[in-house]
Amino acid sequence: MTFSLYDASVPMIVRGLNVLAGLIDKAAASGLDEESLMQGRLAPDMLPFVSQVRIATDLAKGAVARLADVEPMVLADDETTLAQLRARIVRTIAYVESVGPAQFAGAETRAVQLKFPGMELNFEGAGYLTSFALPNFYFHVTTVYALLRHAGVALGKRDYMGQLALA
Incomplete structure (x- = not known):
């Protein structure tokens, strides 16, 4: 059995989104002030919690779209509550799961170009996934965990690890 770029991306991203x-x-069950959670930061120069969730979902849907060469789902970035953020995550999971293995044909060498102010990054698909998309995705998921933990939400490593693939 071969291990494809689909196998390295979609299941991992869905697991991270879950x-x-x-x-x-x-966080919603914690009883903590929701507005404080939404605007929480670990340092003054970092983006708030709400942005960390948005960026994680943007990375997830963007990675799959770029690797499968399909149109990315567009989200409005207008969430103001934890329930709205959760709905965003659920929509992102549905989008990611809608892209099948066949659409990843040639993804390993597919050209991926990212443009940022004053910078352009050019990758082949495999390098994009392993050196940019997944590390950034997990950075933002980890930051969400750290922000909630710092705010007093009762979380542990098992909450971050999620469902393990034991078989």
């Missing part, structure tokens, strides 16, 4: 949804659920 972890993110679980973190949101724990």
